[in-house]
Amino acid sequence: MTRQMIVGMHLGNGYGNLPGAWRAPAVDPKSYTSFDAKVRHAQAAERGKLHFLFLPDGPTHVGDIENEPPHFNLDVMVTLAAVARETSRIGLVATGSTTFNEPFNLARQFKALDVMSHGRTGWNAVTSSGQDVAANYGQRVLSSPERYGRAHETIQLVQSLWGSWGKTAWMHDKATGRFADADQIAPINMGGNFVASRGPLYIPPSEQGQPVVFHAGGSANALELAGRYASGVIGAAFTINDARAQRAAFREAAQLAGRDPGELKFFAGLMTTITRDKREGLDRRITLSGRIFPQRASYLGQILGLGLDPAQPDEPLSQEQLSKARPSAGDPRSANALRIASEGWTIRDVLAHGVIDYHPVVVGPAAEAADHMQKWFEAEAVDGFWVSPDIYEDGIDAFVDGVVPILQDRGLFHREYNGTTLREHLGVPAQYGVDPRVTK
Ligand SMILES: Cc1cc2nc3c(=O)[nH]c(=O)nc-3n(C[C@H](O)[C@H](O)[C@H](O)COP(=O)(O)O)c2cc1C
DSSP states (O other): OOOOOEEEEEOOSSSOSSTTGGGSTTSOTTGGGOHHHHHHHHHHHHHTTOSEEEEOOOOOOOSOTTTSOOSSOSOHHHHHHHHHHHOSSSEEEEEEESSSSOHHHHHHHHHHHHHHTTSOEEEEEEOOOOHHHHHHTTOOOOOHHHHHHHHHHHHHHHHHHHTTBOTTOEEEETTTTEEEOGGGBOOOOEEOSSOEEOOOOOOOOBTTBSOEEEEOOOSHHHHHHHHHHOSEEEOOOSSHHHHHHHHHHHHHHHHHTTSOGGGSEEEEEEEEEEOSSHHHHHHHHHHTSTTOHHHHHHHHHHHHTSOOOTTOTTSBOOHHHHHHOOOOTTOTTHHHHHHHHHTTOBHHHHHHTTTTSSSOEEEEOHHHHHHHHHHHHHTTSOSEEEEEESOHHHHHHHIIIIIHHHHHHTTSSOSSOSOSSHHHHHTOOOOOSSOGGGOO
């Protein structure tokens, strides 16, 4: 069979990636606290056979709370527990900090969710680098070597705890009266410079054994960590070349750790506004972009090497401006921003294309999103994507009903789930306990 892409769906605050998504006509403005809304969005993604949901987390709010909702879920594990009970196939990947959680808590929560979801859980193990998050735990952000030192120990401990209840330990045999085989349930007695645990963890294996580890980060330390433990990388790249280089670096890191590089899948972010035509999409984004316009116009000017006048948002760049523009080497988005500006769009429209958003943005007909995904996938820049729709309430359906069938017709995306577990969806090998190849 030809290689097919793996696609995940971002599930954040209940609204979508546009700051004003909470005010969109079809959206319940209380979706932030509505678990019904989150379940509905998860079910929409599952209808499209998407492989997993990705829930970022960084428990803090630094932003314009007067006008915009927080970015994250109330609690990623509680959300996924609700979603697990109302879905049956889609993978459930939540972010959990290796810095601000005890390994035993992480091991217990993620394995319990894995059992509850019948083997669909993934753990995005990140080190958390924000001072605002640290402050919520009464701490300060540690140096990178300290954060990653603790992350290595934490992941190894968590995986050891997951494996501390043997695969066939649970007998639940009413006739003999044996609940479990105590010989297969052993303490781990592990400790390092940062964390320790005696164990065992008292949770039997799930249908996939134990959760799948993901990572998100781009530093040398992040590469090494992902190379050793991760099966999925939640990535961020603005160009095919950048994504290809990142994917190659993660694969090389996996190889250095003694693993098959194909076990590590790299997913690039993609933000979508799927509409009948581009004008409709740009207008939808302009209406819901909140109060960010003047600031963004000034930043757009900076990365093009021009002073732009936010008071003239509905003028295109003049020929003189375009000829003077110099895309900034410091921002990988600037070449694309100049390309869009050169097409004659107004400053407001250039920004509505998402040229300075956090990930590449596709605005317009479904075929454009499919083309973007095909191009990146066929260039071997990604194993797939994590897609962040502008407004969950109708944006997930627009992706599922518009983009998915095109990818399927092109043979790039599966028509059915082949397995039931996240490991099967991702094509990553079975593992129980720590991977012996990375702890030798
Ligand atoms: C696409 C992407 C998603 C991320 N998601 C999260 C997240 O949900 N929570 C979090 O605390 N950090 C997240 N991070 C941040 C990384 O974990 C990391 O802290 C950051 O990239 C700084 O790199 P360093 O810690 O390797 O120095 C994400 C990073 C990337 C690239």
